[in-house]
Amino acid sequence: MVKHIFIFLLSISAFISCKQDAKTVKEESIDETSKSEQTEKTKDGLTLLSGEFIFYEDAAVLQTGHEVYGVKIDDKMHELYKMGAQYRKEKTDGIKVVVRGEIIPLPTGEEGWPFSIRVKEIISVEALGKKANEVVKIGS
Numbered sequence: 224m225v226k227h228i229f230i231f232l233l234s235i236s237a238f239i240s241c242k243q244d245a246k247t248v249k250e251e252s253i254d255e256t257s258k259s260e261q262t263e264k265t266k267d268g269l270t271l272l273s274g275e276f277i278f279y280e281d282a283a284v285l286q287t288g289h290e291v292y293g294v295k296i297d298d299k300m301h302e303l304y305k306m307g308a309q310y311r312k313e314k315t316d317g318i319k320v321v322v323r324g325e326i327i328p329l330p331t332g333e334e335g336w337p338f339s340i341r342v343k344e345i346i347s348v349e350a351l352g353k354k355a356n357e358v359v360k361i362g363s
Contacts, residue, residue: 321346
């Protein structure tokens with residue numbers, strides 16, 4: 224029951240905070256100085272994404288400024304979660320991440336986010352900052 228409530232609240236917050244952009248999945252650069260490094264890396268077909276990563280039990284989500292992605296649960300995802308442990312006060316707190324990965328469209332007939340990402344490389348992990356204090360907690 225708690226899992227369903229968490230997923231529901233996460234879905235609602237994602238839809239409320241996302242802009243309704245009709246953009247296709249594109250690479251997002253971190254800053255201008257690292258574009259040349261990333262250009263060499265992008266030849267492998269992986270996409271650079273930056274956003275808030277949340278993992279709880281059997282649900283993992285990466286919310287960028289343009290899209291919400293389901294994150295494939297595998298060893299690399301667990302590594303990402305462990306790297307953010309120092310920035311979390313509670314298990315369900317999000318962390319700010321920059322990752323490279325494979326974008327996977329949702330198969331026809333399945334439920335879930337339109338795209339998933341399989342994390343292949345972790346670029347950075349850090350605390351969310353002031354945004355982390357804006358979370359509404361239900362119950363105790």
